[in-house]
Amino acid sequence: MTGPSTSCPACATPAVEPFYRRSGIPVNSCLLVTDRDSALGFPTGDLALVLCPGCGFVWNQLFDPALTSYSPDYEETQGFSARFQQFITELATDWLQRYDLVGRRVAEIGCGKGEFLVEMVRAGAASGVGIDPGVHPERVPEDVRDRTEWIAGFFPEDLPDLDADAVVCRHTLEHIAPVGEWMRQVRAAIGERTDTIVLFELPDTRRVLDEGAFWDVYYEHCSYFTAGSLARLFRATGFEVVGLSRAYDDQYLLIEARPATVPVPGEPFDIEDDQAELAASTARFAAAHAEMLDHWRSRSREVAAAGGRSVIWGSGSKGVAFLSALGADGALVDAAVDINPYKHDRYMAGTGHLIVPPATLKEIRPELVVAMNETYLGEIGRDLSALGVDAQLEAL
Missing domain, CATH: 3.40.50.720 (NAD(P)-binding Rossmann-like Domain)
Structure with a gap:
């Protein structure tokens, strides 16, 4: 087991005291478990969330990557929901049109079961490659199979070069512990193609903290971003941020960027100015969590009684x-x-x-x-x- 991280994985600022702790939580949430005994004896880990005073990044100081597992048995997809399918179809079409990706090539890191890449190809991308340890190529619709390639593996080990007009990464960065190092690997894998558009989507931690949403804090999510900390990470690792917004009922962050050859500070987006509010939200989170937990415990008892x-x-x-x-x-x-x-x-x-x-x-x-x-x-x-x-x- 690894020891507690002593500095921020995003900007290397020395760590401070955690603002929230939990122990004995399942280390995987989406692995298919075939029998009840295995589920009850599922491995657990500990969590200590730390707020970086330098860049506003939040991470689990006690995260041990050796405890988590990503494989074909990882069943994370939301693609059976008509509401979710509508969202990804609209987002894929929007990105494709705004960044002139019709007839171009798309690479997706952490593609899951491939639904989003499928929608980008259906919307007009010429071809796509998706990489994820949990991908199931046999579940990909037949109408896009001849225009897509699927790699059951990890970036960058199994896809060292991102030779594409667009690099997409949705709901993966929050699973990465060394976020600064990993984003520099993304930048290096793109190389000299500064015209490539980089499109990321991930949960918005401000909402989680403000609502005391304890159900959105779990072991696989070792990294937690707000709009500000996400933009700062991208700029620090070689990207120019060209778009930053919230989506899906303000649950998700969308960041759009291009590789840069020199540091490009850029004009900050309004939603980046969040560090003062973030500090207040983290200070309240433990109490908000306890309040929400008490509510749902009471509700369950009322129904049973x-x-x-x-x-x-x-x-x-x-x-x-x-x-x-x-x-x-x-x-x-x-x-x-x-x-x-x-x-x-x-x-x-x-x-x-x-x-x-x-x-x-x-x-x-x-x-x-x-x-x-x-x-x-x-x-x-x-x-x-x-x-x-x-x-x-x-x-x-």
């Missing part, structure tokens, strides 16, 4: 973090519902909850359905109505 049943909707990272944080009260939740068929009849890491398809709710007849992401409330509500399940639907 009245003879009702509860389920969560969403068996991914948020679901694992939510159930793990509930502790003994997690046993009051009957099951985890998911629309992804690859997860059905598997078990939640750490708590052993069975993952079931929505149709199972006709048998469970829950009093309470807790959506792990409020963005999907409309979609979930329609599914419940179609099933004839009259339950109270609430969101984290």
